Amino acid sequence: MKIKQLSIFLENRKGRMKKALDVLEKGGVSIRALSIADTSDFGILRLIVPEPENTKKLLEDNNFIVKIGEVIAVRMEDEPGSLGKILGILDEDDINLSYLYAFVEEKENRAIVLLHPEQIDEGIEALLAGGAEVISADDIYSL
């Protein structure tokens, strides 16, 4: 149920993001989802890719610092209020969210949100109990 996510350290400097993406392009890596956290000094690029271990190695060979972490993917209707419902489930169970990012699934008029709660296992349990559609890694990669 957990989705592997790559976090990449980026200096907040012109061209650094492009450099990372160039490495992925050369390696033929297709990005399923992406988000970036930025501060005035540095950024963290977060990626969902089909082959996280291989992609990590590829990036590390190009001098990037990469960590593999885990997130939860939840599928929902692409309509107002869907995300609020999901967050409501976590809220009720007192589960803190560190960050999230979402994207729209064009074909099916649905959206997917990637969640990173502080306690990931409790998060999955709560979401399942709350009736959310938690999807697997394979589902994401095949999008």
Added chain:
Amino acid sequence: MIWNEEAECMQQDEREQLQLRRLQKVVKLAYENVPHYKNRLDKVGIHPEDIQSMKDLQKLPFTTKEDLREAYPFGMFAVPRRDIVEVHTSSGTTGKPVVSGYTKGDLDLWAEVMARGLTMFGADEDDIIQNTHGYGLFTGGFGVHYGAQNVGCTVIPISTGQTKRQIEIMEDFGSNVVIFTPSYGLYLAEVAVEEGLDTKSLNLKAIGFGAEMWTEEMRQEIQRRFHAPAYNIYGLTEIMGPGVALECPEQDGLHVMEDHFYPEIIDPETQENLPEGERGEMVLTTLTREGMPIIRFRTKDLTTLRRVECSCGRTLIKMDRITGRTDDMLKVRGVAVFPSQVEKALLKIDGIEPHYQIIVTRPQHLDQMEVKVEASPELFSDEVKELIGTKKKIENYIHNEIGLRVDVTLVEPKTLPRSEGKAVRVIDKRKFDDS
């Protein structure tokens, strides 16, 4: 006004005789009372009686900061400890500090040379002098204090900090001579403006500044902001403190108090003496100090000596203001910083690669120090708050080591220059050379 016309305007040949007599005496004093000097002179086979001309000084071995540090705390004293009435120390940021000991006579000497300087600045017994140099083990505060009292000024020993209070006192007490470091002076000026004080109304007569490197532009800026001439003070704890050389109204170099502190310029590489007018490392010998005579101290400060006729009437040799160092010491906001200290701090933190770069800038005339550190997988976290915590932690470690707040930036691995040969560890963007 000249404080001691006889000494300051003496004919050079006459002064040289005086210097030689004093040198012979001080070498004898050092040889007979300080084991360090006896060992060194015996090693090169020179006896105090061999000093027959000022040129013979060049035969004597140098004294380095390390020598003085090895003698910590009182090993360089040439008199019984009971005759030492005051001690000061260098900042000691790179290990044990250097202890400087003063007899009553030494304090009189200190008061004499600083009085000469303050008189050059135009200060006299009718003036009120606000001394923002720190009082304590640092020599800056007391040196100025003794000189000012010798002149007969009213001294406000306010020390550094409490900037708003400084402004208030300047205004209320009518201080008309102020002593500060250039960067603190510019900060004072800024605060004065914020507090709604018109610096013109202070009617300042003169400003004395030292303890850090500065540019002619910075002097102009200080003069413009305070509507008063600013004069340079040079000195170092090992030799005495402020008062080794001071600037006269011509504002073109500092007169070295050469009847008490004998200057030489050497090539720091070959250690050969350089002729007048050539830039090199300054070497100083105390000619009259009793408590702790220092022979041929390598200051690591780069400057030039010029024997020129000065419009002020003084015949004392002039040195240019310091524009560089032979080592990698930096002065940031008046504090001595060595890159090795930053390295030491970094090595205390797990997961840090010992690759770093120090960048010193001076935006708005205040020194800023940035340390770039390479991030590593151990340091990296997916959480922004943890990364910021890591950055703060590194900043605190460096602060503990050097006593200054710095700004740490995490950079990507392998982006900083590696120490192949001479790594570019320090980028000093402040410009001290006017050329």
